[in-house]
Amino acid sequence: xxxxxxxxxxxxxxxxxxxxxxxxxxxxxxxxxxxxxxxxxxxxxxxxxxxxxxxxxxxxxxxxxxxxxxxxxxxxxxxxxxxxxxxxxxxxxxxxxxxxxxxxxxxxxxxxxxxxxxxxxxxxxxxxxxxxxxxxxxxxxxxxxxxxxxxxxxxxxxxxxxxxxxxxxxxxxxxxxxxxxxxxxxxxxxxxxxxxxxxxxxxxxxxxxxxxxxxxxxxxxxxxxxxxxxxxxxxxxxxxxxxxxxxxxxxxxxxxxxxxxxxxxxxxxxxxxxxxxxxxxxxxxxxxxxxxxxxxxxxxxxxxxxxxxxxxxxxxxxxxxxxxxxxxxxxxxxxxxxxxxxxxxxxxxxxxxxxxxxxxxxxxxxxxxxxxxxxxxxxxxxxxxxxxxxxxxxxxxxxxxxxxxxxxxxxxxxxxxxxxxxxxxxxxxxxxxxxxxxxxxxxxxxxxxxxxxxxxxxxxxxxxxxxxxxxxxxxxxxxxxxxxxxxxxxxxxxxxxxxxxxxxxxxxxxxxx
Amino acid sequence: xxxxxxxxxxxxxxxxxxxxxxxxxxxxxxxxxxxxxxxxxxxxxxxxxxxxxxxxxxxxxxxxxxxxxxxxxxxxxxxxxxxxxxxxxxxxxxxxxxxxxxxxxxxxxxxxxxxxxxxxxxxxxxxxxxxxxxxxxxxxxxxxxxxxxxxxxxxxxxxxxxxxxxxxxxxxxxxxxxxxxxxxxxxxxxxxxxxxxxxxxxxxxxxxxxxxxxxxxxxxxxxxxxxxxxxxxxxxxxxxxxxxxxxxxxxxxxxxxxxxxxxxxxxxxxxxxxxxxxxxxxxxxxxxxxxxxxxxxxxxxxxxxxxxxxxxxxxxxxxxxxxxxxxxxxxxxxxxxxxxxxxxxxxxxxxxxxxxxxxxxxxxxxxxxxxxxxxxxxxxxxxxxxxxxxxxx
Numbered sequence: 042x043x044x045x046x047x048x049x050x051x052x053x054x055x056x057x058x059x060x061x062x063x064x065x066x067x068x069x070x071x072x073x074x075x076x077x078x079x080x081x082x083x084x085x086x087x088x089x090x091x092x093x094x095x096x097x098x099x100x101x102x103x104x105x106x107x108x109x110x111x112x113x114x115x116x117x118x119x120x121x122x123x124x125x126x127x128x129x130x131x132x133x134x135x136x137x138x139x140x141x142x143x144x145x146x147x148x149x150x151x152x153x154x155x156x157x158x159x160x161x162x163x164x165x166x167x168x169x170x171x172x173x174x175x176x177x178x179x180x181x182x183x184x185x186x187x188x189x190x191x192x193x194x195x196x197x198x199x200x201x202x203x204x205x206x207x208x209x210x211x212x213x214x215x216x217x218x219x220x221x222x223x224x225x226x227x228x229x230x231x232x233x234x235x236x237x238x239x240x241x242x243x244x245x246x247x248x249x250x251x252x253x254x255x256x257x258x259x260x261x262x263x264x265x266x267x268x269x270x271x272x273x274x275x276x277x278x279x280x281x282x283x284x285x286x287x288x289x290x291x292x293x294x295x296x297x298x299x300x301x302x303x304x305x306x307x308x309x310x311x312x313x314x315x316x317x318x319x320x321x322x323x324x325x326x327x328x329x330x331x332x333x334x335x336x337x338x339x340x341x342x343x344x345x346x347x348x349x350x351x352x353x354x355x356x357x358x359x360x361x362x363x364x365x366x367x368x369x370x371x372x373x374x375x376x377x378x379x380x381x382x383x384x385x386x387x388x389x390x391x392x393x394x395x396x397x398x399x400x401x402x403x404x405x406x407x408x409x410x411x412x413x414x415x416x417x418x419x420x421x422x423x424x425x426x427x428x429x430x431x432x433x434x435x436x437x438x439x440x441x442x443x444x445x446x447x448x449x450x451x452x453x454x455x456x457x458x459x460x461x462x463x464x465x466x467x468x469x470x471x472x473x474x475x476x477x478x479x480x481x482x483x484x485x486x487x488x489x490x491x492x493x494x495x496x497x498x499x500x501x502x503x504x505x506x507x508x509x510x511x512x513x514x515x516x517x518x519x520x521x522x523x524x525x526x527x528x529x530x531x532x533x534x535x536x537x538x539x540x541x542x543x544x545x546x547x548x549x550x551x552x553x554x
Numbered sequence: 555x556x557x558x559x560x561x562x563x564x565x566x567x568x569x570x571x572x573x574x575x576x577x578x579x580x581x582x583x584x585x586x587x588x589x590x591x592x593x594x595x596x597x598x599x600x601x602x603x604x605x606x607x608x609x610x611x612x613x614x615x616x617x618x619x620x621x622x623x624x625x626x627x628x629x630x631x632x633x634x635x636x637x638x639x640x641x642x643x644x645x646x647x648x649x650x651x652x653x654x655x656x657x658x659x660x661x662x663x664x665x666x667x668x669x670x671x672x673x674x675x676x677x678x679x680x681x682x683x684x685x686x687x688x689x690x691x692x693x694x695x696x697x698x699x700x701x702x703x704x705x706x707x708x709x710x711x712x713x714x715x716x717x718x719x720x721x722x723x724x725x726x727x728x729x730x731x732x733x734x735x736x737x738x739x740x741x742x743x744x745x746x747x748x749x750x751x752x753x754x755x756x757x758x759x760x761x762x763x764x765x766x767x768x769x770x771x772x773x774x775x776x777x778x779x780x781x782x783x784x785x786x787x788x789x790x791x792x793x794x795x796x797x798x799x800x801x802x803x804x805x806x807x808x809x810x811x812x813x814x815x816x817x818x819x820x821x822x823x824x825x826x827x828x829x830x831x832x833x834x835x836x837x838x839x840x841x842x843x844x845x846x847x848x849x850x851x852x853x854x855x856x857x858x859x860x861x862x863x864x865x866x867x868x869x870x871x872x873x874x875x876x877x878x879x880x881x882x883x884x885x886x887x888x889x890x891x892x893x894x895x896x897x898x899x900x901x902x903x904x905x906x907x908x909x910x911x912x913x914x915x916x917x918x919x920x921x922x923x924x925x926x927x928x929x930x931x932x933x934x935x936x937x938x939x940x941x942x943x944x945x946x947x
Contacts, residue, residue: 354831357831378830379833379834379835381833383833388831396827396828399820401824401825401891401892402824406820410821410829410834412833413814413817420814421813421814422812422814422817425760428760
């Protein structure tokens with residue numbers, strides 16, 4: 042059985058009060074791409090942290106066999122020494138250091154005097170960078186390259202550590218479809234050379250595309266391992282394993298009842314980059330959203346959608362903003378988020394941890410933050426009223442939490458998203474801008490978010506939905522605008538639109554440039 | 555099962571009230587080491603008056619620290635400047651006390667507005683801005699004083715800040731009655747308000763702690779207040795300065811715990827970007843933190859001047875460090891976003907008890923620095939380690 046590179050047997054890991062992993066088994070063969078799937082909080086990351094030695098031997102029970110030998114890693118260094126490298130979801134690169142410095146950070150190449158040998162550092166770095174198809178100078182600062190390339194730097198860094206088993210935690214969550222596909226193709230390329238990969242992802246289409254096997258974890262236990270070519274290997278089949286039930290319809294049905302009144306209208310909106318004012322981020326964009334309508338914005342990363350949304354939301358982004366904004370037919374000038382909130386706008390950010398929630402504070406604190414005045418009498422907070430509304434919002438959103446005093450940082454991704462939604466619903470908006478509303482949350486929670494969106498539009502609210510997941514846009518929207526490189530390319534009726542059609546617009550436009 | 559639950563609760567209790575327990579332990583330790591001298595009425599009365607300036611400054615410093623671990627280094631120098639102006643105007647220029655006091659408070663506020671403007675609206679790092687202020691205001695203070703020591707003996711000025719309250723008929727005998735009356739009233743109020751809040755919560759059906767826990771806590775607080783007032787009544791009664799200090803602490807406790815304005819400081823320190831996108835003017839919050847700190851530093855300058863009776867060019871030196879130390883010992887996060895006035899008061903008292911105990915024991919000054927620094931470090935290490943443990947859950 043020399044073929045098996047890794048075998049984890051009956052791994053059990055407990056945290057105070059929680060059994061994060063319960064008797065988990067994982068078997069990975071040399072040279073395969075093995076996907077690890079499960080809802081948020083199922084225990085995937087915990088399992089990988091056990092493997093890498095982040096949780097040292099002794100803090101869990103069970104056995105790990107790597108290349109046939111029983112291993113007891115005390116630190117991540119121990120596992121890296123044997124060629125197990127983990128690339129975390131949040132990239133661990135230092136923006137102000139060069140690619141080369143980052144690659145050998147903590148692992149510096151020294152000459153006989155004990156100084157860093159910069160010539161060798163950079164030439165070694167570039168050698169590994171070529172391996173992953175990254176044509177940059179190793180002296181380029183990490184902050185000057187895009188997220189896609191940064192991901193490649195992480196992989197090149199893994200190669201510099203003589204990786205045999207590469208673990209990628211949500212490698213494509215911050216990449217656009219094109220970059221993501223490139224990354225997956227690269228992994229398949231390496232597979233031919235004998236590299237084994239474990240990939241943790243929520244994107245099922247990626248698993249279908251590149252993985253040989255998929256192990257499904259649910260509530261801290263392994264449910265099953267599906268093998269491509271042997272078992273049924275489809276999205277529906279995997280979802281069934283993840284949620285324990287078949288999800289025939291991933292998008293809740295909704296009555297399309299768009300009203301004739303236009304709620305939000307944007308005319309000739311142009312936004313410039315805040316640091317490089319000569320760069321146009323959004324170029325002369327005009328669009329409108331009616332009451333009771335969900336309007337999607339499709340495009341690649343960097344198409345200017347988030348920037349468009351934030352610049353509308355009280356000029357939270359950009360400089361040199363020109364254009365006209367109408368809310369309910371009335372021309373408005375929103376100079377700050379305060380103005381925007383007062384006018385009934387809400388911006389549910391794509392980045393709930395950085396821009397949305399205060400992770401160290403409670404659900405109650407976060408829920409009322411944007412409209413504290415609603416629970417205040419002459420500046421003094423009415424504690425009872427605040428508790429009341431926070432509890433109501435938590436119930437309305439279906440946030441799963443023991444109490445409203447729970448720190449939002451301790452909630453799972455899906456529940457954080459619901460808490461964030463609750464915060465903005467508390468501001469009683471007429472127009473919701475939802476930026477990647479289901480990013481990084483599991484299938485079950487996604488469905489619940491979709492239901493909430495449907496409820497909102499049923500009440501006559503308008504939703505501007507920015508999403509990089511085309512099926513989501515097609516499943517949820519009434520109309521879809523397609524954007525690329527700061528320009529509005531097309532306006533489509535969601536009924537007639539297809540994934541291929543939308544991508545076609547974008548690719549033809551990118552090729553033109 | 556029940557046993558493990560109990561031991562878990564005990565741990566939680568110990569970490570939550572660690573600083574209170576430390577204060578009690580240190581207090582008892584010094585009481586024993588000094589044969590009870592620290593608990594004599596005179597020393598007990600002086601404890602709060604000596605730490606008064608720290609408490610006032612720490613209330614302002616807490617707001618700065620809440621915004622993200624930012625500190626104000628200039629407060630010691632502002633004390634020198636404001637105290638100097640007050641002394642020169644009242645003593646050398648024979649101006650009436652009350653307008654001078656008002657003017658001095660305005661000067662403190664102007665200093666705060668100056669620094670708050672750069673920090674909040676131009677985004678100059680607070681450390682740099684206030685380091686600059688530390689030099690500038692120290693220098694201006696010495697200019698005003700002309701590098702001399704100026705005494706202040708104006709009775710109105712001293713009465714407003716340091717005199718002991720004397721109500722004829724109550725405070726004429728050896729045992730002053732007014733502290734006892736005040737103490738009893740406050741103690742009864744504490745107990746009644748606990749009962750009232752329990753009744754309100756019960757009526758609305760909110761979850762609440764056991765009656766035993768609530769009443770034990772407020773009973774201890776009431777007893778402490780009574781005991782302290784008893785101490786005051788055996789010495790010289792209630793000092794006006796004590797009233798100032800207690801009022802400031804209560805006001806800032808109210809602001810931070812109960813008002814929307816106070817909550818924004820926690821929000822900014824917790825996550826500034828998210829706060830800004832929630833429609834809160836974060837620039838203004840920074841501005842207000844430092845403007846307010848200037849005002850309190852001005853008030854503190856007056857209090858210190860009145861208590862010491864004179865000002866020189868070194869007045870207020872390193873007071874900022876005592877205030878910052880109190881905040882961190884009292885559990886304010888060095889990254890911002892958490893900390894309470896109650897904690898800060900405990901921190902300041904802990905430093906005060908150590909100071910006083912060591913003075914009475916006659917230990918050299920050098921030791922005070924070592925112990926103060928050690929306490930600060932241990933308190934923060936304890937805080938970081940325990941919060942890491944609970945955080946990793």
